[in-house]
Amino acid sequence: AIELILSKIQNRQWLVDEKKDDGFTALHLSALNDHCLVAELLLTKGNASINAQNISLQTALHLAVGRQHLQIVNLLCSKNANVNLADKDGDTCLHEALRHHTLSQLKQLQDVGDSGRVYIYVKIMYGSIKKNSRRM
Template sequence: NNDSNGSSNDTNNINLNLSPTANYATSSFTPTAMNMKNPSHQFRVGDLVKICNDIEKVKLLQRGHGEFTPLMIPTLGTIGRVVQVYSDNDLKIEVDGFSWTYNPAVVTKVSYDTTTIEDMDSLIKRLFETTQISTDPNQELVKLAANGESAKCDELLKRGDVDVNGVFSSHTALQAASQNGHVEIIKVLLKHNANVEIEDKDGDRAVHHAAFGDEPMVISLLAQAHADMNARNKRRQTPLHIAVNKGHIQVVRKLLDLGCHSSLQDCEGDTPMHDAISKKRDDILKLLLEFNADITLTNNNGFNALHHAALRGNAR
């Protein structure tokens, strides 16, 4: 989650790469060799890293790892800071006051002693440049929500010239706050009648973002606001599909406890059980079975759960 550090540019530290759907786009490319050369376990929060400047290489390696957006082009070849290491080893990296999800294979660690004065001067200059206040109130609201500034959000919404469902970088304030786990922000937004069912460009709703961000408490809040726990995005993935793919077992349990369907199929015919088998998550598989997941459903390749397990070499 993005945490405010009290600096003057906190309201600019928004994670603009809020795309649960994009993170599971299928690809035949498997950058195993790249990952071995640049293992993600070498990265820690706070590390300085340099992002690859080869746009085609970055586009390729970002598949299934946050994807690539043209808004990321200015970050190529620049230095950023790791602010989060996800459970699947992808990295959230802050560059120019914004945060993006990167495949660890597209960045290299930069030691402080090898960082040039010019690099650091450029980095500091860009950070200062991001302190300017946006003149777009909707943009400001999304940024504040992404950073957990609940009091400022409430104050902004009381002005009356801000749309609580306004969009910035294809996302609403509720979607940004849901992925980043800002419970107090969500309460403020819901108090101002935020729409829990608005979809982003990928069809993901706030509940999808909460599942992606590993935020079971947010899932509960959204359920209380009558959000659809079985909502589907453009790839027909439910929040449960997202949570299983990311390996967020507490979110999986919360969704199941709230009564979500355990066996809905995505655009490829895969159920959450197919996904759990693919990820070799026996703990999640067991949990799905406890909630009566259907093992007979076949995906578009004609494989049910048993076929899929055999295909993946999962004897258990």
């Protein structure tokens, strides 16, 4: 259904990035709800703006990392999402990943982002993440 809709609006690109009152685009919603195929179609067929920010300045990557949707995180990173954009609280996707203790996401962010800075954060946080996971 999404592919059909995208084929009908090819001449109206702005519809793909149309924002709701909260600033969410279709890509934000697909990332939030772990709809990887929809996100991929929006990016490849709909040419969605991968770094669009909602009213809280969150990107689709912020939302995917926050919800620990690894497949979407991988997709967005592979399509060159900006991992250094900060939300309204000044948090990047890395901060979000550290908050949720998702080492696999940290590794993915390291692969595409500022690897030196990410590496330092991972090294610093790994001890506390490892300790916290033992307590659970």
